[in-house]
Structure formats: C-alpha cells, structure tokens
Amino acid sequence: MAEDNVGKLNIPKLKDAKLAGTRFSESCTLILTKGYSAKNFARGLGQDEYGAFPLKGKLPNVRGASPQQLLENAEIQNIKNILGLQFGKSYENVKELRYGHLMIMATKGHDGSCIIGMLIKFFHYFWPSLLKVKGFMQMFIIPIVKAYHKKTNAVLSFYTTPEYVSWEKELGNKATEYRIQNYKGALHSQEEAQFYLADVDQHTKDFYWFDHHDDDAIEFAFSEKKIEARYQWLQRPQACTYFDSKDKSIRYLDFINKQFMQYVVADLQRSIPSMVDGLKPDQRKILFYAFKKHIIHEIEVAQFSADVSDDSPYHHGEASLVGTIIGMAQNYVGSNNINLLQLNGRLGTRLMGGKDHDATASGRYIFTQLSPITRYLFDKDKDDEPIPHYLNDECQSIEPAWFIPIIPMVLVNGSEGRGTECSSFIPNYNPRDIIANLKRLLEGKAVVPMIPWYKGFDGDIQKETTSKDTLYTTKGYFITEDKNDPTITELPVGTSTRDYNEFLASRCGKDIKAYTARKDNTNNVHFESTMTEDQMNSANHAGGFLNKFKLTTTLSTANMHLFGSKGELKKYDTPEQILEDFYHLRLELYEQRRRALVRELEIASWLLENKVKFIDKVCEGDILLFPSRGKDEWCAELKRKRFKSLPSQAVDNVEETDEKESGTGYDYLLSITRLSFTSEKIEELKQASDAMKKERDEITKSKSESLWLRDLNALDHQLDEEKYTLDERIAKIDFQSSHDVDE
Numbered sequence: 001m002a003e004d005n006v007g008k009l010n011i012p013k014l015k016d017a018k019l020a021g022t023r024f025s026e027s028c029t030l031i032l033t034k035g036y037s038a039k040n041f042a043r044g045l046g047q048d049e050y051g052a053f054p055l056k057g058k059l060p061n062v063r064g065a066s067p068q069q070l071l072e073n074a075e076i077q078n079i080k081n082i083l084g085l086q087f088g089k090s091y092e093n094v095k096e097l098r099y100g101h102l103m104i105m106a107t108k109g110h111d112g113s114c115i116i117g118m119l120i121k122f123f124h125y126f127w128p129s130l131l132k133v134k135g136f137m138q139m140f141i142i143p144i145v146k147a148y149h150k151k152t153n154a155v156l157s158f159y160t161t162p163e164y165v166s167w168e169k170e171l172g173n174k175a176t177e178y179r180i181q182n183y184k185g186a187l188h189s190q191e192e193a194q195f196y197l198a199d200v201d202q203h204t205k206d207f208y209w210f211d212h213h214d215d216d217a218i219e220f221a222f223s224e225k226k227i228e229a230r231y232q233w234l235q236r237p238q239a240c241t242y243f244d245s246k247d248k249s250i251r252y253l254d255f256i257n258k259q260f261m262q263y264v265v266a267d268l269q270r271s272i273p274s275m276v277d278g279l280k281p282d283q284r285k286i287l288f289y290a291f292k293k294h295i296i297h298e299i300e301v302a303q304f305s306a307d308v309s310d311d312s313p314y315h316h317g318e319a320s321l322v323g324t325i326i327g328m329a330q331n332y333v334g335s336n337n338i339n340l341l342q343l344n345g346r347l348g349t350r351l352m353g354g355k356d357h358d359a360t361a362s363g364r365y366i367f368t369q370l371s372p373i374t375r376y377l378f379d380k381d382k383d384d385e386p387i388p389h390y391l392n393d394e395c396q397s398i399e400p401a402w403f404i405p406i407i408p409m410v411l412v413n414g415s416e417g418r419g420t421e422c423s424s425f426i427p428n429y430n431p432r433d434i435i436a437n438l439k440r441l442l443e444g445k446a447v448v449p450m451i452p453w454y455k456g457f458d459g460d461i462q463k464e465t466t467s468k469d470t471l472y473t474t475k476g477y478f479i480t481e482d483k484n485d486p487t488i489t490e491l492p493v494g495t496s497t498r499d500y501n502e503f504l505a506s507r508c509g510k511d512i513k514a515y516t517a518r519k520d521n522t523n524n525v526h527f528e529s530t531m532t533e534d535q536m537n538s539a540n541h542a543g544g545f546l547n548k549f550k551l552t553t554t555l556s557t558a559n560m561h562l563f564g565s566k567g568e569l570k571k572y573d574t575p576e577q578i579l580e581d582f583y584h585l586r587l588e589l590y591e592q593r594r595r596a597l598v599r600e601l602e603i604a605s606w607l608l609e610n611k612v613k614f615i616d617k618v619c620e621g622d623i624l625l626f627p628s629r630g631k632d633e634w635c636a637e638l639k640r641k642r643f644k645s646l647p648s649q650a651v652d653n654v655e656e657t658d659e660k661e662s663g664t665g666y667d668y669l670l671s672i673t674r675l676s677f678t679s680e681k682i683e684e685l686k687q688a689s690d691a692m693k694k695e696r697d698e699i700t701k702s703k704s705e706s707l708w709l710r711d712l713n714a715l716d717h718q719l720d721e722e723k724y725t726l727d728e729r730i731a732k733i734d735f736q737s738s739h740d741v742d743e
Contacts, residue, residue, distance in 0.1 A: 009081060009082060011053070011078055011081065011082065013053065013054050014051070014052075014053045014082060015051055015053070016051045016082070017030070017047065017048060017050055017099070018048045019048050019049055020098045020099055021098040024049075025094075025097060025099060025100060026094055026100035027100060028049050028051065028101070029045075029049060029050050029051070029100070029102070029138070030051045030052075030053065030082060030083060030098075030099040030101070030103070031045075031050060031051065031052045031053070031103045031104075031140070032054075032055055032102065032103070032105070032119070033052060033053070033055065033106070034054070034055055034106045034111075034115055045197055051082070053078070053079075053082060056075065076122070079122075082098065082099070083097050083099055083102065084096065084098035084099075085097065085126075085127060087126065089127070090127070090129045091127060091129050091130050092129060092133075093133060094133060100135075100136070101135060101138055102119075102138065103138040103140055103204065104137070104138070105139075106139070110262065110267070113259045113260050113262065114260075114263045114267075116139060116255070116259075116260070117221065117222075117255075117256070117259075117260040120137070120207075120218060120252065120255070120256075120260075121218065121222045123137070124215075124218045124222070128215075131207070131209050131214075131252065132209040134206060134207075134209070135206045136207075137206075137207040138204050138206050138207065139205050139207070139250075140200075140203055140204055141159050141203050141204075141205060141245065142159075142196055143157040143158055143159055144158060144159060144160065144161065144164070145157075145158045145161075145164050145180060145181065146158070146180075146181050147164075147167075147178040147179070147180055148178060148179045148180075148181065149177060149178055149179075150177055150178065150179055151177070156178070158245070159245035160245070163245060205247070205248065205249060205250050206249040206250070207249070207250055207251075207252055207255065208249050208250070208251055208252070209252055210253070213253050214251065214252040214253045216253075217253040217256040218252060218256060221261065221264075230264070231421060231422065231569075234264075234421060234422075234568070234569040235569050235570060236568055264420050264421060265567075267420045268419035268420060268421060268422070268563075268569065269281055269419075270282070270417075270419070271417035271418055271419035271423075271424070272419055272424045272562060272569070273410055273417070273424075273562060273563070274401075274402045274410075274562065274563045274565075275408070275410060275562040275563065275570070275582060276402040276403070276404065276405075276564075276565050276582070276585065277402045277403040277404065277405055277409055278408065278409030278410030278411070278415065279402070279403065280415075280417070282324045284400075284402070286304075286308055286321070286324060286328060286341075287328075287374075287378075287403065288400070288403075289304075289307060289308045290341070291370075291378075292311070293307070295369050295370050296369055296370055297369055298342075298367040298368065299368065300365075300366070300367055301322055301325050301326065301364075301366050301367065301368055302364045304325060304368065305321045305322045308321060308325075309321060326347050326348060326354075326366070326368075327354070328340050328341045329341035329342060329343050329344075329347050329368045330343070330348045331343055331455070332348060332350040332354060332523055333350050333454060333456040333457050333493075333523070334353070334454055334457070334493050334494055336413045336428075336455075337412050337413055337414075337428050337430070337453070337454065338371075338373060338409075338413060338455075339371055340370070340371055340374045340377075341368045341369065341370060341371060341374075342368055342369050342371045342372075343368070344366070344367040344368055344369065345365075346366070347366060347368070350491075350496055350523055350525075351496060351497050352498050353494075353496040353499075372718075373715075373718050373719070376711075376715045376718045377407065377409065377715065378403055378405050378406075401567075402565065404586070406586070406708065406711045406715060407431060407434050407435060407582075407715070408434065408578055408579060408582040410426055410562060410578065411428075411429040411450075411575055411578060411579065412429065412431050412434065413428060414426045414427050414429075415562075422561055422569070423559060423561070424560060424561035424562065425555075425556065425559050425560065426560050426562070426575075427472070427555045427557065427575075428453060428454050429450050429452060429453055429575055431715075431719060432716075432719070433450045434450070434579065435712050435715065435716055437450065437576070437579055438579070438712060439709065439712060441579075441580070441583045442708060442709055447579060447580070449574075449576060450576065450579075451463060451472060452472050452474075452555050454474075454493050456523075457474075457490070457493060458477060458489070458490045459474055459475045459477050459490045459491075459492060459493075460474070460475045461473070461475075461493075470556065470557040470558060470573075470574070471554050471555070471556050471557075472554065472555040472557075473554055474492040474493040474494075474552065474553050474555060475492060475546055475551060475552050476488060476490045476492045476495070476525075476546065476551035476552070477490040478549075478551070483533075483536070484530065484531045484532065484533060484536055485530050486529055486545065487529070488500075488525060488526070488529065488549070489525055489526060490525050491525050492550075492551055492552050492553040493553055493555065494553050495550070495553060497517075497525060500525075500550075501527070503550060504517075504529065507549075511531075511535055511538070511539065511548065511549070512529045512530065512531050512535060513529075513531060513532060513535070514529070514530050515527055515528060515529040515530070557574065560573070560575075560578070562578065564581070565585055586708065587704055587705070587708065590704035590707050590708050593704070593707065594699060594702065594704045594707055597699050598696065598699050598700050601692060601695055601696035601699060602696060603646075605692045605696055607668060608685055608689035608692055609689055610643050610644055610669065611668070611669065611672065611685050612682055612685045612686055612689060613643070614638075614669045614672065615676060615677055615682055615685070616682065618677055619677060622641075623641070631670070634666065634670060635665075635666050638666050643666065643669065645665025645666050646665045646668050
C-alpha cells in the first residue's frame, strides 16, 4: 500500500503519483506531456508510480534571462517543485527527488524535438549533474507510420520519417506489397493506447551521458557563445539523419545532432525563404495545390485552406494557412509587387497594413485564385520543365523542395522572417529592373545596381552613402499650396494610413493646429494639415518636415539570409549577388530543359516517321492486316521489319528497345484506324513529321539562353498587359526646397 506523500503538492493540472516523495520515489516516473489528451493517456500507466503534468508551451529561454525572471516563471517553478529539486544543488543520484525518472511524452516530428531539446537545455543549465544519471531523463515513442504486409499481415513500425523513407527506397517496387498507415505520432484509438501501455518498456528510451562530447553538443545547440558556430553549421547542406529506433537508449549527443538540429533547420525554413522561388514552405504548399488543381476560378479562402491542408500535411493550424493565402493575394502599397494569387474581394489595404481584410479567422466570405501572371513567372507551358525532388512529410510525398520561376521572386516581393538562429529581410525590387539585369547577364554584360522599389509607391527611395551597412531611406511626400498648410500625399513604406492618422491626432495643438483626412484613405494618402508659422519653423529646425512628421523609414540590405538550392543557409550582401546565384542555377535548369525537349522531339519525330512507314507498307501490301493475328505475332513481324518500339517511359536515346522490356511498345502502330490508310493521311503525317524535325533541329542548334530570353520577353509583354508600370508623380515638392522658412 502506498504511503502518504511527503509534502502534498497543490499544483493545477498535476496528477501526482501516489508514491512520489516516499521511500519508493526512485521507482516513480513523472511524465511531462504536451496537452491534456496526452496527459490522460499517461495516467493509464498507473497512479502509484506514474505522475503526469501537461506543459503549457515551450519553456522560457533560460540562457540570457536574469535569475529573477527565472525564479518568477511559473513553468520552471512547477517542474522544480514537482521533482523536489533545489536551485544550486548538484545531484549524483535521484534518491533525494520526489521522482526517479522524468519521461517526456511529446508529439513526433520537429515540434516534439523542440520540447525535448528545451527540457535538456533547462536541466543542463540548472542541474547538469542529473543528465549524467542514466535513466533519469526518458522519452516515450510511438510509430509515425506502420507498414502492413498484404499477404502475411506482418507489421513494421517506423518512428521517424527518414527511417521510413530509407526503408521504402531500399524496398523499391516491393513496397507495393505493404499497406501503409500514417499515425502522425498520435494514437488512433483506445485499443492502440492499451497496446502501448501494455509494453511501456519497449517504447521508452533512456537518455544517457557518455563523455564531454555530450556537454559540447548541448553547448553547441543552446549556448549564446556558439551562435557563430551554429551559423557556420547552417551554411552547409544538411543531411536528414535519425537515430535507430531499435536502440533502448539514446545518447544526448545523438539526439542533438540527429533530431534537435533538424528542428532548428525546419524552424528556419518556416521563417526564411528559398533563394530559388522566394517562397516559404507554407506558401509553396499553397502554390503547389493551386497548380495541381488548376485554381484559375475563384475559390473561398476557407475552402482553399482546408483543401491545401488535406492534400499535404500542415502542422500550424488553418488560421495560419488562411493568413498566408491572404498575404499572397495582397497588392496594397508595401506588400507584393506581383501577387501570385488574385485579389477577389477586400483582402487588406494600406489603411491597416493589410489587416483590414473581410475575412473571419476561418477565411470565410473572401475569395481568391491564381493570378494570370503567375503562369508566366513559373512557365505557363511548363510540361517540359525539370522539377527537383519532391519532399516527404509524414511518409507522404508532398510539394517540391522549390519551384523554378523565370525571375528571382524573392527580389520581386521581398521577404521578412525570424527563425531560431537568425532573421532575414529582403526589400522589394522592380521586376522590370530584374528582367533587364537578367538579359544583361544572358548577353555577357555586367549587371546594373538595383535599388528597392514598391509598386504604387509615389515617394522616393534613396541610398544612404554615409552608412556602414547599405541603408535606403523611403520618403513620403507633401505638397504646400499654402505656406502653412502642407498636404501629405504619400507615406513612407511600411507606414499604414490608420497609424499615421493616429500620429497626426496626437500632434494636434503641439506641432500642427489641425488636420483632416480624406475618407478614401484605404489605398490613397491624403492628409490636409494647418500649421502656424512658429510650428513650421520648428519643423524645419527639427530636421525638416519629413523627419519631424515621421515621413521617412529605412530599409536595410545588411541581413539578407536565404536558403540555397541545396538547403544551405547563405547571407547575401547585395541584391545583385542573389540575382547572379539565381542566374547560374536557372541557366543550368534551362539547359536541362533544352536537352529534355530535344529528346521528346526526337521520339515524336521517329514516331511520325514510323507511322508513315507503316501505312505505306500496308498500302503496298508488304504488311497484311488480314487475316487477324495475335499481338505477339504482330510485334514479332514489326520487329523483323525494323520498326521502333515506343519505350514505356522517357529514355536518353531512341535506339530500338526490346519489345519485352518496352511492354506495349508497338501500340502506337497497332492502334491506327482503317480511316488513316489514305494518301491524304500519309501526306498529313509527312508534313507533321517535317515540322517536328524542323523544330527538333532548331532546338538542337539553339542555346538555353534563347529559351530563357523567350520566356523573359513573354513575361515583359504580360507586365505591359497588366500595367505593371511605375506611376510617376507630376509634382513632387519638398518643403525645404519650396519655401524659405526665414521669411
């Protein structure tokens, strides 16, 4: 019978083990769970030796926080009190603790790795000696996928996606012998829960400390002194690794290197886009689905979001996906220079920096679709476009690692994001400037430096030459028809009209007498103000009207981080460096595309030649259609007469292939209808064959540069059609140049 707990705890949500804090406490296990459902599952292990406590979220960053901040944190205090720990004390064993084991039951995947990593970091900071006690820290694992053999019913369990993908790759075509069920690291039924509870030891892994390299690994992952080392590590292409699920224990070093650092990479990839397509993973999922389902007619954003989530695993909630869809469709000043999704309804204006859309949190009542120009950016006739490898999530093939636009979209629409280890900011640039520079590179010329540009912005953007880093100042505009009555007609990039309205209201009676705002200030800026002569003089002496009235903002190119085509993180100093990296990769892919086109045209050409030859021989009586024969006899005769069989899939050459290997390789001849055996049909096929040969010869002689140039010209024309031009203001009057304030 359990003894009374020593020091009964009154901590909300805690289900304390009955033996915790007694002389049997070494056998007790505290299970830290993510969420209350996991806590209820944990309670099924028994109430004598198992306690459970749900974590509300991520633990605070213990490094860099003041001692007082840590002492005041409720989550830290709860874990400390439940385990019976004392700050500043070193523990060689667990005899003095209320629990002998700390088991982490978190979701599988990167989020689960984050939670475990934060707990390791937490104990390494406060009680590092406990990490050296083998078996003190544990984790409970369940499969993310199971493979059921269709004939024998044998079951294989996989605990990580890379583990499953490796098995599937080794098995090849034999993988079809198995029925695959995704678990996503969660339980599907109470029966499954009972199954794992009955064999808890099999699914429990003990963490262990081997030597100082474990300490080094934890320091590398979490120490503020190792920021530069982690940054250097991220700049190398990252292999997808995993620990062996058959091992009973896992070393701290292996967990950090094989799981936690993969979370760091994934977190950065969610925040920082690819240099290749300028997209983050959630944006790429949306575009992938839009291409896949040909979303050229409007669809409700709520439905679109649900469809994307169903088609490809998404781990961050539909509200987040709705927000991403809206962001891709917005086109107010300061947002997208080219919105890949079309604006149908009010999806946000500069009045509130895009937040004034008509959507509910679920994305109802607003609609979107692919913008017509998107297919020009990603090649509207892209059947021959080489696609990189497709990613795998939860053992499901999903979107590609990146798409292949014909211009670097990360420069067109810019980007901003902050991940675990670094942040990134890329200003917007004019697509016309980008196209012109790409054409210069294609002609072997040097690129021209570009400055940021925002579609519809009527202000100025000027480079600051005195700054150590490359800074640009964006300036709003005002017009003064009357000396003391300036009218503000443009705000700097990043300033919403509502925020500026509130700013002017706060300056009434101080820096201005009064002001009025035009009611249609959603996308147009128009503030009429009245000032006294003293207020005008004060504005001038305070650095000018623009500075006094917050009509300037700055853009920096000192923090342009992007992921490269191989998954490596790279810092760029100038937009021209991004452009040139993109140029070399894209030109290589155009060459792959050119070669693929030549192969396809070669096959299409000899197909037509063989059809003409076949019809000729039938008409000449060299091949008899009657009496009817079996397919094998037909194929044998066609092979004897040196007709080429069609490969079952694209091949690098069009040499004759063995019929047995090519399957139904002669169907293209045997399926010719009787109506085709005419002189008119023969002439038609000959003309088509000649045209195909001509196109093949032209592509063979052409260079990949010409293919790209053709696409750039088509995009240029479409930009004209959709009026992607900069509207020049007729009058841009600067206060200081128009008035002598000393008058």
